[in-house]
Amino acid sequence: MPTTGCCRIHIPPTLVSIAISRSAVRRVTVFRDDDAESAFLVALTEIVANAIDEHVRLGMDESIALEIEFGASDVVRVIDSGAGLQARSGSTGNAPSADGPLERGRGLELARALVPAIEFDVTERGTTVTLPLAGFGIVR
Structure with missing residues (x-):
């Protein structure tokens, strides 16, 4: 029977959290x-960096x-x-636009290209970005 589970960690809005996030994913996931x-971790890096940037x-x-x-x-x-991506998109419930006036880079666009099934849930309570691992050849 395959192992199933969930881990949740709280990371500070500092750059060290990018390394923590990448390390946590590597600990529980083996890619094909x-x-x-690399593709998945670049997308994750962009999303975490975006959240950190907004917090700062x-x-x-x-x-x-x-x-x-x-x-x-x-x-x-x-x-x-927090306000996170909602502050950038100016709306709720939709994926943030990579064309927004506050966009400085192409991180969200890159994340979407690397993980096409990425989902953004933007509400007044904050933003949840879901990055499915399906399609990345996870080895168990």
Whole structure:
């Protein structure tokens, strides 16, 4: 029977959280090859960096949650209970636009290209970004 579970860690809105996030995913996931691992981790890096950037920009000290579900669902979620991506998109319930006036880079666009099934759940309570691991050849 395959192992299933979930781990959730709270990471500070600092750059060290990028390394923590990548390391946490590597601890519970084995990718089929280096290209698949690199693609997923670049997308994760962009999402975590975006959340950190928004926290710093808005002067927020609240942590960002990283949730990894493995087994039946195999997803990674970045959960930002602050304004986060909502502040950039100017709307609720929709994926943020990469064309927004505050966009400085192409991180969200890159994340979407690397993980096409990425989902953004933007509400007044914050933003949850779900990155499915399906299609990355997870080895169990």
